[in-house]
Amino acid sequence: MLVAAAIFTLVSAAVHFYFFVLESLRWNVPETMGVYGITSSVDAETTQPLAYTQGFYNLFLGVGAVLGVLLLGVSSPVAGMTLISFSTACMVLASVVLLASRWPLARIALIRGIPALLALVLALMGS
Numbered sequence: 001m002l003v004a005a006a007i008f009t010l011v012s013a014a015v016h017f018y019f020f021v022l023e024s025l026r027w028n029v030p031e032t033m034g035v036y037g038i039t040s041s042v043d044a045e046t047t048q049p050l051a052y053t054q055g056f057y058n059l060f061l062g063v064g065a066v067l068g069v070l071l072l073g074v075s076s077p078v079a080g081m082t083l084i085s086f087s088t089a090c091m092v093l094a095s096v097v098l099l100a101s102r103w104p105l106a107r108i109a110l111i112r113g114i115p116a117l118l119a120l121v122l123a124l125m126g127s
Helices: 002-025 030-035 041-074 077-101 103-126
Strands: none
Touching: 002 030, 002 041, 002 077, 002 103, 041 077, 077 103
């Protein structure tokens, strides 16, 4: 179970790293604007500071998840499981909030949330 949990945790981290790039580094790019349903450059410019901050939240969650997997593998299983559980639980809850607040972004919420949910469930089952 823990190996599967680690794999899904790393997938979740990769997804969150990807959204960091979209939100913090590529927010004003037309393809990224389309992903989020932003139709004007003015709207993208207005929301860019919020997206920039949101992207860093995703980055930090991903880093926490990767660190948890590394700790799990090297000799600190309790610390590793704690970080994995915390990071993936935050990812799942953030996905639920996104799903509840912006239904048009349901696809993004599910892409972010499903791997994290699987990682969390597997981690809790394996501990």
